[in-house]
Amino acid sequence: MSWIAVLLIGVAVADLAHAVRPVPVVDECVGAAAAVLVGLAAGLTEPVDVAALVTIAAVVILWGQTVTRGFGRGPAWLPLLVIAVALAGAVAVSGKAAPVGGLVADWLDTVGVPVLEGVDPTRFLLLAAVFLVQLSTGNVVVRLVLTATGTMNPSRRERPAHDELPLKGGRLLGPMERVFILGLGLAGQLTAASIVIAAKGLLRFPELQSKEDQARIHQVTEYFLVGSFASWLLALGSLVLLAP
Template structure:
């Protein structure tokens, strides 16, 4: 579990760094600090090997998942990552004595104390469903050649323009709405509030209906909405299930 948590945390933090630190030199400096923090956390929690593996997996993720979703690997790195974190969460339960941190760690909860490994996994999930999940959605849209209205980019495939841009420029807030929506999906799923979850997902469709209804005969907006939303929800539900499993292992 500690490997899954450190990996998701490293990837999620690195993607936030790539998105919000535009200049190369400061980005490399902060990235080095991030690597040092992950390694330090591994040393202090008696998980140096998992920490090193997490750094390697984070580097592989950055290499194969560019911010513009034009990587040749498409969204397959996300599939590989899902298999790795699922297997390590299932096969590596939370440890009773996580090194030096375990001697001072104490985080009470209504149903008992939260283990350090579970806390790391929770932090990793929260970081990953932010910008990292956005990359997965973009990669899926790019692979399917789906029109991107917010970017006024027409039809893209492999990062190349295939059709002229459409006149409409809707869905400008998707980069922010997506993470907030996934946070809510994770929280509501873990809380067992399935009725509220269904209502929220239905409300999104209602809010988007006026924009989608302008589709005409192309179906571009509907396809964009369906592909993007379904991929986003799958990532969020998978993250929620991973955390739920980690809590109960």
């Protein structure tokens, strides 16, 4: 599982770098470098581990390049295919990966945070990885899914001049929602997580039931459902990776 954690960390760092300051090529190189450094700090120094780190760095760069094209005029499904194949491959060969050790394990042995006492280093690194993925990478995946399925954001259509400006809090609410669901799932409170999901639907219910513009309501409903399910599946999929 250590290779999976390093891969997710590299992808997450690349996406975070792009979210903070988008610089072509540089962002994915930052993510690739972060993946290699984390892997070395985790004691993944055996020949097979080094080969895996080189492969992971190449995948992170490929991810960044295909995402950039997917947000432009390129196929939006391609980066989704890249990460899906990479994760499937990492899962398939995960048994050959060395357990996390090195500086990461040494730090865990000396850290004074009670919640981290006795935590397996490999599980800790995987937990850190899936947490980072919930941030910017989650938004990237949701946007790619919406683009690949041709689900248009209604706020981008032409609107009358008197319409209110569209809210932009989704980029923040999405990560908060995913982290919240992940935390509840790790705490064994999946029922509470389902309540959060239901509450989101209730908050949008008045807008979805409006009769002012039925065509736009259908678009809003589709956009809301596709985006929300993609976001929720990312958080729930992370819980599957963390399952004992």
